[in-house]
Amino acid sequence: MLLAFDTASPTVTVALHDGSDVVASATATSAMRHGEQLAPLVAQVLEQAGAKPADLTAIAVGVGPGPFTGLRVGLVTARTMGHVLQVPVHGVCSLDALAVEAVETGTVDGDFVVATDARRKEVYLASYDREGRRHHDPVVDRPAVLATDRPVVGEGAALYPDAFPAGRAPLRPDAVWLARAVASRRVDVLEPEPMYLRRPDAEVPRSPKAVLPDAVPGP
């Protein structure tokens, strides 16, 4: 049994695949709060399928790019479960899961891009061929810089229609397709390392501020 989940978007999504297809899945009803929602959803999906953690043979996890805090919840959960259960953990670029779903559900029929919300008025973006194979590593930049008339899958087009006029579904990663993509080897499997694409915000402090009033030049 393959357990798959993604926390790289505001939606937490979990699915269980038995080797032939997805047998149970669940998506969080409220956005965000990944840390609260992921574990109960995993428990729920296992229960739905009448499975136990010990039945798992592999874990697939979306490695982003996406908001860091949620991303880490998914990755640390996957790594910890993989360690406890002694099963492999497959990382999947979250944009790839969207691309596979778009190709398989027929919302695209040629080259296309996937663009998701990177916050700070930027998007994460990668381009794909008609089979859903990624051309390059994902990038992060302002929509105006990455603007394209090609079909755009993912929330980026809904947020920035001026830059991406040809938007379409799906909008956020769905673990059902993440599981299918890994089970059918439709995507490159990566290490379970987060795709941050940005360095941490951190400033080296300047020397301490003066606390005395400036010295007045004497007469």
Next chain:
Amino acid sequence: MKSEPLVLGIETSCDETGVGIVRGHTLLADAVASSVDQHARFGGVVPEVASRAHLEAMVPTIQRACETAGVQLSDVDAIAVTHGPGLAGALLVGVASAKALALSLGKPLYGVNHLAAHVAVDQLEHGPLPEPCLALLVSGGHSSLLRVTDVTGHEGGVDPLGATIDDAAGEAFDKVARLLGLPFPGGPHIDRAAREGNQVAIDFPRGLTSRRDLERHRFDFSFSGLKTAVARWVEARQRSGEPVPVADVAASFQEAVCDVLVRKALDAAAAEGIEDLMIGGGVAANSRLRALAEERAGKLGIRVRVPRPGLCTDNGAMVAALGSTMVARGRTPSPLDLPADSSLPVTDVLAG
């Protein structure tokens, strides 16, 4: 002995990834990975840097703790984790990992309060905690006086008598160290420099000790005025072209901090009729604080308990120690939707 619970505790509220394993009150492993070096050049902990480091260190630290303790994860009876207070993004890494452990192992999860864990850790060194006891918790993130009648927080068991109204004590150490050109984190460097200095060389202010302040803030602390006084003193010295006597400034500053901490803690103990004072948190590793507390408490017939320095700073053993007490006292485990709460009040010891 075998019947005592084997508990694994996870701590990620700041820059230490800690995993501890205890059986009852016996410490079996205390694995800590610190990202302090990555923060040093920023002069303070950078939350995103800390969170990234926690993710990388989490599983290797769990592994190391199990190896040191000589136990298998499947032997563990319960998982405990700090779910607040602390840095939100950092807490979440530990909380998510703890849930993954609890879920995969089918074992109960206890989301516990970081501050109460600083108190509970003393049981690993000195045995069962006398209850009531008065706890003085001082670190880079907190400065509190707590009346502890039940460290699991049951029925108001952890009662805050006072806290800092501005900077934490450890924060003052960091800021003064920076003024003196000493590295981050400042505590150990000030402690070392102070040994060569004269603690009465400069009369720095003792915050919230005037008669008027004592009416409203008898058990509260304030270190921001002290920090500014040190900055003014050092700057005046530099402006006059004289060298700054680093050791004397360090010793006099440290004395001012320790004097206030000990004075207020003992006043609280006396007021509450409590005969045991427990000191915890990173600043409890300060040698002068320990010495001064013992010297003054002895005269009042108050016993002082301070865990060894390695257990005073943030670690997973303290979380395991509190978790173990939760199990022993039959407290109800936390649900799997347990949140991380960066501003968790000290009175909320166990997430329900």
